[in-house]
Every structure is written in C-alpha cells, then in structure tokens.
Amino acid sequence: MARLLIPARLRYAWIAGIALWGGWLLSGLGGSGNLDLAGQVIGTDYLQFYAAGWMIRHGQAARLYDPEAQLAAERAIIGPHLPAYHAFLNPPFFALLFVPLSLPPYPISFAIWSALQLLLLALSLRALRPAGFLQATAWALTFLPVFASVSFGQNGLLSLALLTGVWLLWRRNRAMAAGALSGLLLYKPHLLLGLLLFYLAEGPRGRRALLGLFLTGAALAALSGLLLPEATRAYLDLARSVYPNLPGWKEFPLWHLHSPRGFWRLLLPGQPRLADALALLSALMAAGAAFRFWRRHREDPLRFAAAVVLTVYLTPHAMIYDWSILLLPALLLWEHAPAARPALRAAFALVWVAFFLGAPLTAWMARRIGWGIQWTLPALTAAGGEVKRSLREEVGG
Template identity: 30%
Template sequence: MEAGRHWLDDERLRVYPRIFVAAYLFAVVAYALTLHDGLDFKGQPLGTDFVTFYSASVLVLSGRGASVFDYAVLNATQKAVFPGFTGELFAWFYPPTFLLVIAPLALVPYLAALAGFVATTTAAWLVALRSAVARAGAGWLIAAFPGLWVCAAHGQNGLLTAALAGGSLLLHGRKPVLAGVLLGLLAIKPHLAVLFAVALVAARAWRTLASAAATAVAFLAASLLVFGPGVLGAWLDSLQFARLATENGYLPWAKMPSTFALLRLLGTPVPWAYAVHAVVAIAAAVAVWVVWRRTDALPLRGAVLMAATFLANPYAFDYDLVWLAFPIAWLAVYGLENGWRRGDREVLVAAWLLPALATALASLTRVQVAPLVLAALVWVAVRRVVAGRGLPGWLVGVSAPSAPPARARRRSSPPA
C-alpha cells in the first residue's frame, strides 16, 4: 500500500460489495431449498416476524382487530396460518396505527403479501437513501448493506420506518410541513421518534413539529375510529408485557442493540441496567441537541439523530439497524467533501457491518457491541461540530492529514 494511502480504497469499495451481494444470493438460494410447507430448516416460518403482521391482518379483516392484543388469540391465528409450526410465536406490541397499515395484507395469500410488503418497503427505503447519497457508484454499497438483508429476511418494518425517518430529514429544510407529515407517520413505532422532538425543538422547527404532532394525532384518531376506543387501552396494557419480556430476556437480548440489553447480557440487575441506560440516553439527547443547535449541515444533523435514536431506546432489534444506512451515507459523503478525521472510516465500516455481526457476537460472547459502535458513529458527527472548542486534539481527531476546517460547513440540503 502506498504511503499515506488509506486501506479503504476505491478498489475495495468496488469489489467487496459485489462479494457480499453474491454471498447473500447464494444464502437465499440455499435457504429456499430448505423450505417445506413454508417452514425453514429451523422450523421457523418464512419471513419470521411477518407472520405476526399477516395474522393481525387476518383478525382485522374478520372484524376482530382489537383481539390482536390477546396473545392466545394471536398465537392461534399464527398457527392457523402455518399449521405445521409447533413453537411459540410472537406477541403484538404495536400501536393501533400500525394495524391500519397492515390491515390489507391478508387480502392475498401469505407469500404474495410477504413479497409485496418487502418489495414496497424496500423501494421506499431505496428512494429515500438514494436521495440522501446521490452519488455515482453507491448502488453496490447500498445493495450489499447487511441491514437491508437482515430486515428483509425478518419481513419486518425497519425499512419502512427508516424511509419515513430519513425522508423527513431530507425534506426538513425545504418542505417543513411535509417533513412533519412523514415524521408523524412514524407513530407506527412512536418510541423511535422521541429524539426527533429534541432535534426539532433545538432547531426551533415549529412548523415541522406542529405538522408531525397533528399527523400523529390524526393517524391515531383514524385507527380508533376504525377499531374502537378500547384498542388504545389494550395497546397500553400490552406495553407492560413488552417491558417485562424485555427485562427478563423473553425477548432475546442478543438481538437488541441497546445499552440495556448489553448490561442485562452481562448480568446487571434490572434497576442498574435502567440507570446506566438512562445516562446513555441523556448523553444521546445532548449530542442531538448540540449538533442541531450548532450547525444546519444535513449530513451531521441526520447522522447524529438517526444513530442516537438507538442509544436512547432500550427496545429495538437488529432489523431496525437498517436505519444506519442513512448516517453511514451522510457521513461518508461529508468526509469525501470535507476531508477525513482519524478513525472516521473505521467507524463507518464497523457501523456498516453491525447489522450482520452484532447478534452473532452477542450470542457467542454475551457482549452486545452495538451501543459501542453506535456511540462511535454519533461521535464522528458530534466532533465535527465541537472541534476547536477546547477539546484535546486526539479526541476530535484534528491531527488527521485530511482534517477539514474546525467549524462544520453549514448546509440545509442534501449533498449533490
């Protein structure tokens, strides 16, 4: 390697993503050959979590939407969808708003519904992500991103929530009301929108905040009108079950990229795990506040907000890490345009690999590395803003050969 040349060069960025995509396609074919009656070699339904969405749709279309929160009823419905499945399936912790989204799924057979859901949510994610990166040669890196394949394999909604969050950020500077509408639709997973409120208050983006609140309220009102007011109480009651399942490991900690899960895997008592997680969540909120107050550069704002979201939440899963495509893309473009700081590219590579490796590493070692990588990703954005404000050079990386000017360049629209 030439002196001064970084190991992550253009050739590796061209070749490695193609190798990843080839490996994914081989794995998909091998996996498909194991299927029998819709169950894989481990006896799990094709699409895994999607069977819950489909079963909820079955209940909605039969006029029993509120019963989706009854675990026994939902479990029986899931087993009716896959009669050969003998294991325990999944509870429903989503708000009534998401019932409106999945309601039409059972109008078509399971496989068609799964394919349509994955295709449409992937398309939405791709449209938003291509708007964020908008650079030639990024297609293979996007196609090879492990988060995309992990989320699609689960049949989960991470691609949809990422598209809503990323799309809202992309529109924030140009169409604040529409940005708020997209953010309000994130009411299908409201805990993922908490730090967005911090960011919008920090930026004094009152129109976006008002639009988001109005959209979320209208979305919830529509769901209550369709399913009845009792469904709201049923959802709130289900959150108690979700909390207990998270605390005792019924929901697998190895798949949860949170500080709380990291500590519980290490045997930390629940109160202490919550206390440490709260400290990390507050630090994440402060990071978001600082960046959104001190710069209007979209790559830095968007990256810190979407990455910090998972430091603030004790409840998230590996398939939600498909969100990281946006922080990685924004920070990569920002680094290319403004120069790299020490460790930037290594952190971006670690974040890119995280959806593929975090669960496996946690299962093998009982150490959940996701919060550490997420914290590093947040810092890559934060230090661009705080550089030159009295912090040591080693901490902000100012000694890197290609370091940009101390103050982050201000920009309110995505890089071209």
C-alpha cells in the same frame, strides 16, 4: 482503519453479502410450505403483521392483542406445526396496513412486502445520493440491518423511507409537513425520540414541526379509536403493562437489542435496575453530545444526521433491523461533508464488522455463558467520535 480498507479487503464484504442473501433465498425457496429449510417460518416476524391484518379481516379485531387469539390465527395461517409464537406489539393503526396484504397466501404476501421494502430502500438512497445511488444501494445490501429488515419481514426500511421523506421536506423549509410525515413513525414511537429533541432545539421552525407531528398523531389515534376501539383500549393496556419491561420477557432476543438498554442488560444479567440506570445515563450523555454538536454546526444536513444517530442512543428498543435508519445520516454526511469521507468510510466498515462478526458472537455468549457484549454500540460510538473529529478539523480549517 481507513488504511486497512484496500480494494482486496473490500471484496470480502461483497462475498459475505452475496453469501448471506444467497443462503437466505436458497433456504426459503427450498423449504416446505410456509417454512424454510431450517424449519422456521419464512419471513419470521412478518407472520405477526400478516396475522394482525388477517384477524381484522376475519372479524377478530377486538382480540388483536390477545396472545391466545394471536397464536390461533398464526396456526390457522401457517398450520399446527407453527414452531414459535410471534406477538403483534405495534399500535392498531399499523395493523390496518396489512389488511389488504393478508389477502394473498402468506408466502406471496411476504414476497410483496419484501419487494416493497427493497423498493423503499432504492428510492431512499436515490433521493439521498442521486449521482451514486446504485453503488450506495449495493453497499447497503451488504449491511446486516438491511438484510435483517428484509429477511425478518420487518419494517426497518419503511422507517428509513419515512425519515428520508422528513429530511426532504425539512430541507425545503416545509417544517409542518416534515413533522406531519414524521408522525407516521408512531407505529414505532421510540424512533421519534431523536427527532423530538431536534425539533425542540430548532426554535420556531421546530415548533411548526411539532405541531405537524401532533396533528398526525391525533389523526392516527382517531382512526384507531373509530375503526378498532377494543383493540385501541387493549393496546393502551399493553403499553402500560408490557412495554416498560419488554427486554425482561423470557423469550425476548436480547442479543438483537442494539441500544444502551440492550448493551447494559446483556452485560449485567440479573441486575435490570442497575442496567437501566446505566442505560439512562448513556442516553443523557448522548443527548448532551448532540446538543453540543448542534451548537457547533448550523448546517441542516449535519444537524438532521445527528438527530437520527441520537435516536439509536435514546430508544430503549432499537432492534437489529432498526439500525437501517443509519444509512440516512451516513449518506447525508457523505454528500454534505466531503472532507469527512475517509472517516465515514472507516466508520461504516467498523459498524459493518461489529454487526457481521459481533452479532453472532454476542448471541453465542448470551446463550452459553449468560451474558454478552453488544459490540455494535461501542463501534458506533467510536465511529461517531472519529467523524466528529474530522468535521471539527474541517470547520477549523
């Protein structure tokens, strides 16, 4: 793969990235009202966050997880022509973030959120690669998960920024503060799974981080319970009844689920128990590989990078935009394992192609023939194996 990455071929990535962002901007700016040229809501998923803040501000917090109330709020914001319902599924404390963001009109609010996400991306990459962050940012903007996080109005770049902050505190040996900051990721608890195993593997230092994580979790639970008691109870019911089989929802975009669970459910439609068993086996194998990696490598950057990658294999719900967090391990390895750079360059290219070309193919297969192959997970596995081999050779040398 590395031999194929000549400058002439790399230009295709820039062309594809410019076309992607340019087409999205033209569609959004050329649309009517809150809809783009395709008739879809501008920002897509951002509507659910905006509506959650709007409902709290309009005294409807008790019905935050009521589908009928959510749909009515979204129609009040967008209009009766709303093309699709967007469910708010995050914990109640996350909705509080969008109370002030629901004050401006929807398009302006989405523009503010998009600008904040791009700022968080730049700050994260500046912290991870001070000498070359402009080049890193430019390449990151061609990465489909980054584009999806911004264009869908999602929070993948917020997750990246939080994990970057955790790493900066961890490398300064401020373990409790790192754990406390990682607790803010509880707005998507499954993104903590890799860090939890990492903390457990780190002895006393990891236990201090777990204490910080617990304190933040307790504070967020208290905040939700005090300010949004009815919504908190409704969320707990939702977590028990809906989350375990979220990919089984009729309208769930399974082709956007880039995790072992999504891979096996796409490949084995109609056999959810077998698919979930294979997903669990895949997660256990990934955890075993991570622990072997941690035993071999004692350097903090390499260990933290492995923890973030492990999250993708452990979480049942890694959507396309959640893969933005993989920029963190990519840059940690680039900066701290120079001998692995050829393998890292090839790994990024492989995953980039799997997203840019494979994601549309997966969606087409799921719609036309009822099953599909999620190309990104095999690509990441192959890329990770190549990077591990290069690191092993470096250690051996």
